[in-house]
Amino acid sequence: MSRSRSLAQRDVLIACAALTFGVSTFACTLNVGGPELPAEPIPTSQAAAQEILEAWESAAGASGTSGQVRLIITESQLTSLVATRLAETPDAALKDPQIYLRQGQIQIYGTVQQGPLEGSVLLSITPYVQPDGTLGFNLTSADLGPLPAPEAVKDSLSALITEAFAGPIGTLATGLRVTSIAIEDGELALVGELR
Numbered sequence: 001m002s003r004s005r006s007l008a009q010r011d012v013l014i015a016c017a018a019l020t021f022g023v024s025t026f027a028c029t030l031n032v033g034g035p036e037l038p039a040e041p042i043p044t045s046q047a048a049a050q051e052i053l054e055a056w057e058s059a060a061g062a063s064g065t066s067g068q069v070r071l072i073i074t075e076s077q078l079t080s081l082v083a084t085r086l087a088e089t090p091d092a093a094l095k096d097p098q099i100y101l102r103q104g105q106i107q108i109y110g111t112v113q114q115g116p117l118e119g120s121v122l123l124s125i126t127p128y129v130q131p132d133g134t135l136g137f138n139l140t141s142a143d144l145g146p147l148p149a150p151e152a153v154k155d156s157l158s159a160l161i162t163e164a165f166a167g168p169i170g171t172l173a174t175g176l177r178v179t180s181i182a183i184e185d186g187e188l189a190l191v192g193e194l195r
Contacts, residue, residue, distance in 0.1 A: 034120030034145030037109055042098050048080035069176055071190040075101050078188070082108075094121070101183045105140065112144070119145045133177030133192065 052073060059071040079099040086092040093112055100107040106125040111118060124141040178192040 030116055030118065035109070035122040035143040036120075037098065038107060038122065039100055039102075042075050042079045042100070044076065044080040044083045046080070046084065048074075048076045049084045052077050052081050067193050069190075069192045069194065071192075073101075073188045073190070075099055075186045078106075101186050101188050104183050106137075106183065106188075121145075127181050127183070127188075129178050129181060133179070135178055135181065 055071055055073065055077075059069045078101070079097060082097045082099055086094060086097060094108075094110040095113070097108060097110040100109070104126060106127060108121075108123045108125065110121055112121050122141075122143040123139060126138045126140050128136050128138060130136045176192040176194060178190060180191045182189045
């Protein structure tokens with residue numbers, strides 16, 4: 001009887017261990033993968049985020065004589081600005097953003113989480129000049145691996161990019177009418193004129 005009792009105790013211990021393992025697995029976040037980082041990580045800093053604000057002000061001030069504004073924004077500046085703004089929003093859908101300026105596109109890489117699932121995302125956005133001289137943004141591709149595209153990610157990124165270029169620090173605030181935009185080799189070049 002003692003042998004059957006020790007076997008029963010062993011079975012109970014195994015069942016408890018399996019149950020504990022199963023519960024802990026469901027309580028954790030499960031990484032489902034997704035696209036790889038498209039290039040080397042971009043360093044971020046508060047100073048780089050502030051440089052975009054200063055660049056807008058400087059470009060607007062320098063246009064006084066010619067009426068034309070030229071502005072160059074780097075990947076580090078844009079990544080820093082987006083990372084700073086996302087950090088201010090605790091429930092932001094995107095974490096650890098990296099923004100690449102390559103081949104005419106703004107490529108946004110980061111991590112998204114939906115419930116217990118987490119994965120990486122890569123969005124490609126093509127900016128364009130609208131007839132009224134403001135910038136528009138077209139989402140050309142969204143690679144979310146096995147996760148469905150959360151609308152919250154698209155909406156929050158669209159709002160952040162629009163704010164950076166058309167909001168209180170961008171073309172609307174400075175009264176700039178954009179005439180051209182070009183993206184290449186880690187930089188975004190913007191040319192415009194004061195309204």
